[in-house]
Amino acid sequence: MRLSETRLLATRMPETSPPALRARRPAVFIDKDGTLVENVPYNVDPALLRFTPHALAGLALLARAGFALVVVTNQPGLATGRFSRAAFEQLRRALVRRVFDEAGVVLCGVHACPHAPDSSGRPVCACRKPMPGLLREAALQHGLDLTRSWMVGDILDDVEAGRRAGCRSVLLDVGNETLWQRGPLREPQHRVGDLFEAAQCIVRGEGAMLSSRTTEAAI
Numbered sequence: 001m002r003l004s005e006t007r008l009l010a011t012r013m014p015e016t017s018p019p020a021l022r023a024r025r026p027a028v029f030i031d032k033d034g035t036l037v038e039n040v041p042y043n044v045d046p047a048l049l050r051f052t053p054h055a056l057a058g059l060a061l062l063a064r065a066g067f068a069l070v071v072v073t074n075q076p077g078l079a080t081g082r083f084s085r086a087a088f089e090q091l092r093r094a095l096v097r098r099v100f101d102e103a104g105v106v107l108c109g110v111h112a113c114p115h116a117p118d119s120s121g122r123p124v125c126a127c128r129k130p131m132p133g134l135l136r137e138a139a140l141q142h143g144l145d146l147t148r149s150w151m152v153g154d155i156l157d158d159v160e161a162g163r164r165a166g167c168r169s170v171l172l173d174v175g176n177e178t179l180w181q182r183g184p185l186r187e188p189q190h191r192v193g194d195l196f197e198a199a200q201c202i203v204r205g206e207g208a209m210l211s212s213r214t215t216e217a218a219i
Helices: 003-011 055-064 085-103 133-142 156-164 195-218
Strands: 027-031 068-074 109-113 150-153 168-172 190-192
Touching (some): 027 133, 055 068, 068 133, 085 109, 109 133, 150 195, 156 168, 168 195
Parallel strands (some): 068 109, 150 168, 168 190
């Protein structure tokens, strides 16, 4: 895969109107494998997509609360040749379609990092989580307010990516994190059991922030 192709994949988000046409709004960035859908390693077969428990209900709750929904996912299989860009694009389209068909929710987009880590597992780019590049890129493209946004994922690399981008974070504590390498940027605001619980925490947290801002403005 040529470098120009990997950059195109990492920046391609065609689902919404230009950000200049709408006000900045908060988003929820959602990890794909293990958070939104069941983790099937290197899967690009739409028939194998299975949503995690209560994921669709969580998406619907967040959408009703006014959040933009953006999937952010590491896809090293592109760099290692396990699947093609065209195959992943087919999966992306199927995921967007199924979310709309089954939950009535429009995903703002699906951002994918196409790079593999180095031999020790560390990112070699700015877009592979735990780096914040995918979130910052989506914010620029869609006019999103990172300070009012959240990152939801099933491992601490997701938490760190959110915190580095200036977001709050929720960890789905479902057994997918195995290393537990702790640090100030790897502490989530909430630990929950599924995406619907995460959505409930986020909606309550946003309401508390709005209430606090209203009080401060009155003072």
